[in-house]
Amino acid sequence: MSGVQTAEEAMAGAGTPGDVNTPDELAGLTPEQAEQLRAEWSRELARVEDEIATLRTVLQSKIRQSSELKRKLGITVWKEITEDVNQGLKNVKESQVYQKTESVIKSTAEKTTSILGGITAGMSTKIGQMRNSDSFRSIEERVGTAYENVKGKVTSRSNSTQSFDEALRDASRSASGATSPSIPENKPLP
Structure with missing residues (x-):
């Protein structure tokens, strides 16, 4: 252990020489010597605490000075x-x-x-x-044929009353192989 004690250690050893909390430095000393050592520690503690207070005051002053200089320089928080x-x-x-x-x-x-x-x-x-693949080409051809049939019927019968949905159904029937009735071009649908 070093020869320097903290304030807590010094306070812990402030009991009587026979106390359980007596520091090792007091072991083997006479009561008068122990008391002198405690008095020395107390004086040293007071001196250290006084230095701490002085340092705190100086630090606070430096912090205020720093803040003022920062304000003057435009340095914000x-x-x-x-x-x-x-x-x-x-x-x-x-x-x-x-x-x-x-x-x-x-x-x-x-x-x-x-x-x-x-x-x-x-x-x-x-x-x-x-x-x-053959399957995809077959589907593509059927869709293309149905689209062309619907497109042809819708554009050729723009004056007819047949709806787009009806023309689409007719085209899908013809694409799937079913026959669709033919509608004369000059007659409107019933």
Whole structure:
């Protein structure tokens, strides 16, 4: 143990020489010597507390002086906070942990992009293969034929009372192989 005690240790040892809380420094001393040592500690404690009070007063004076100079320079609390936050962010970005995290995120993003690119390429290939299949061509032809039939009937009968829905149904019947009744062009529908 060092020869210097804290104020709490000195106060703890302020009991009688036979107390359980007696510091080791008092062990083996006569009661008069112990009392002298306690008096010395008390004087030193008072001196240290006086220095602390003086330092607090000087610190408060310096803080007031600093605040006044900042006010004169136009440095606001908001500006100080902003600078502190910016400095903190800079410190974080320069830290090893941030660098490693950023590296992991970039690597993960690259891998994800690669995987998604592979998936979309695979899907494009499958869709291309589907478009070239006989089934898809057959469906595409039927839809195209139905569309052309409806478009032809609607434009050729713009003066008729047949609705678009009716023309669409007629076209779908003809596309599926059913025969539709023919309507003379010069007669309106009943």
